[in-house]
Every structure is written in structure tokens, then in C-alpha cells.
Amino acid sequence: MAILKLRVATPLFVLKGGAVVSGLDAFYKDGRLYLVDPTHPALVSRAATLEDVVKLASADPPRYAYAAYPAPPIPPNTEVKIGTAPPASTIKGVLRTAYLLAVLAKDSAVAGQFLQSVRDALQEKLHPKYVASRGEAIVFKRHLGRRTFDIFNLMRVKEGAFNANHRVYKIDVVEGGAIKTSIYAVGLAPDSVLEYEIEVRPFVKESGEKELWLTEQELKDALDTFAREVAAFERERRGYAACDRGMRLGFGAGRRWKTVLNFVEKKDPTLFGDIERYMSTKLNRVWDDKTVKTAEEKPVGWVCYEWR
Known part of the structure; x- marks a missing residue:
């Protein structure tokens, strides 16, 4: 061998892992991009609409993230593969x-x-x-x-x-x-x-x-x-x-x-x-x-x- x-x-x-969109299911904060599941129980239990989910997640991305990566600043509504x-x-x-x-x-x-x-x-x-x-x-x-x-x-x-x-x-x-x-x-x-x-x-x-x-x-x-x-x-x-x-x-x-x-x-x-x-x-x-x-x-x- x-x-x-x-x-x-x-x-x-x-690039075989799908994609996220900044401001929807990914949020940039302090040099890192946080990937968030919008169906996370901690989010769904506190939010009635998707807009509410986004507001909660964007306010504290590390709390709801399932992954995070060092990143450059990323414009809103940008797809990240x-x-x-x-x-x-x-x-x-x-x-x-x-x-x-x-x-x-x-x-x-x-x-x-x-x-x-x-x-x-x-x-x-x-x-x-x-x-x-x-x-x-x-x-x-x-x-x-x-x-x-x-x-x-x-x-x-x-x-x-x-x-x-x-x-x-x-x-x-x-x-x-x-x-x-x-x-x-x-x-x-x-x-x-x-x-x-x-x-x-x-x-x-x-x-x-x-x-x-x-x-x-x-x-x-x-x-x-x-x-x-x-x-x-x-x-x-x-x-x-x-x-x-x-x-x-x-x-x-x-x-x-x-x-x-x-x-x-x-x-x-x-x-x-x-x-x-x-x-x-x-x-x-x-x-x-x-x-x-x-x-x-x-x-x-x-x-x-x-x-x-």
C-alpha cells in the first residue's frame, strides 16, 4: 500500500456541500460566517415567521450556528457555496x-x-x-x-x-x-x-x-x-x-x-x-x-x- x-x-x-445565502441561513459577524438552520428548535419556538427567525439569528449567530468559518466581509443576499x-x-x-x-x-x-x-x-x-x-x-x-x-x-x-x-x-x-x-x-x-x-x-x-x-x-x-x-x-x-x-x-x-x-x-x-x-x-x-x-x-x- x-x-x-x-x-x-x-x-x-x-463544491459538493450545497450552498447558503448571507442574511438568510448564514450570517457574517466579527470575521466569521455562521451557518444557521432556520428550523432550529430554539429559533422556531421563539419566532412566528421566517422574518422573525432571521432577526433572531442575525442578532446572535453563534448561538444558533451549526458551523462557522473565518471569512472576509460578505455582502447581504450573497450565495456562498x-x-x-x-x-x-x-x-x-x-x-x-x-x-x-x-x-x-x-x-x-x-x-x-x-x-x-x-x-x-x-x-x-x-x-x-x-x-x-x-x-x-x-x-x-x-x-x-x-x-x-x-x-x-x-x-x-x-x-x-x-x-x-x-x-x-x-x-x-x-x-x-x-x-x-x-x-x-x-x-x-x-x-x-x-x-x-x-x-x-x-x-x-x-x-x-x-x-x-x-x-x-x-x-x-x-x-x-x-x-x-x-x-x-x-x-x-x-x-x-x-x-x-x-x-x-x-x-x-x-x-x-x-x-x-x-x-x-x-x-x-x-x-x-x-x-x-x-x-x-x-x-x-x-x-x-x-x-x-x-x-x-x-x-x-x-x-x-x-x-x-
């Missing part, structure tokens, strides 16, 4: 993308099949989420008679020790040096530390014989290569990378950290352009690298990692 240890370098957001620590599935997804890149870079025949499958998916006008999965099947699927097996089912990621500090941040969406819009969200603060246990099992045949289709060392090497390549892109394009062994996770990390677009762009620039146009059409927005989400004037989501 291997341990992947992450240290948060810039505010990190995994609630973030969580990256779940094991996020880490497994990054490792899957990294392993995909490693195989494509090593095997030109597989790379050719992958690129052709993506071309075919575009021609068939598949849903965006299926464009890459068509190609991924070439790398990850094994056919066992009538059964199909995904080799990443042999890999397990488990959340380990977390030392997570949360706070509210103002996230700016920046393009061309100008702020287009801003949102507020609860995220992991720098110096939070997260550990994940990575275990790879052998494949067991019906005969009982075991085969190693995937190894921990392959995953380590793949992540190192993937992170190094995309971080180099970040340094060139944005002039910033948090650390030598670093990557970006979660909301705002950008498409390069979730795909093998760097590889596609190098091997087939025409296909890369086709993908950009196709995704822009399907998503009804420009799909590119021009915007960056920042908090405290740094790109969000950077973590520095080490293997143990």
Missing part, C-alpha cells in the same frame, strides 16, 4: 488520467487508436462526457470472454488522515487580467494536509492464478510525469506553479488537469482544434484556457504531493 500525502498550497474547492475535502473518487480520477497519459506516451499503436476513437466520437456527435471515454476504453478495458473488465477496478483509494482547515474565500474569475465575475465559497485553506491510501490488487483468474495488470509504482511514475507536464504548461501560460511536485484539484483546476489534452495537442493539433470547437458548441460557451479562477490572487486548487 502507498500513501499519497497532499499539502494544500492555494485555496482548494470541491460549501466546499468539502477532495473525496477518494477525485484522487482516483487524477490517477486514472495520469495512467492514461503514461500508456499513450509509451505505446504509439495504442495512442493512434485512442486519437482515432476520439475523432470517431466527434463525427458521431456523442455527448461530451463520452468523447474521451470512447478512447479510454482502449487503455482500461480488458475483454474476458463475454465480460469486460476495467483494470482500474483493481485499484482502491481510501481517505486517510485529514488535517483540514476550512474558510470562506472570494473566488475571482479572471480573463485577460480583468475580473469577469466573483463568487464566494468555503474551501480548504493553505497548509491543510490530506492523506489517501492507494492499494492495487492483482487480477485473479478463474483458475486462481494471479496477474499484475497494474502496479503502485506505475501509478507513482504516471502521476509524476502527468503533474510535471501540466505544471510546465501552467508556468508557461500563467507564470505560476506552487511547487515542483504539484497539481491542481477541484473547482477551477482547469481542463488540462482532468484530461490528456496536452498529449492530443502535441500529437494532433487539428484534432485538438476540432475538440475545442465541438466542446464549445455542446457546452454553449467558449471552451479554452483563457480564464483562470483565483483566490487571494493565486490560481485555486494547487496541492503539493509526496508518496510514502
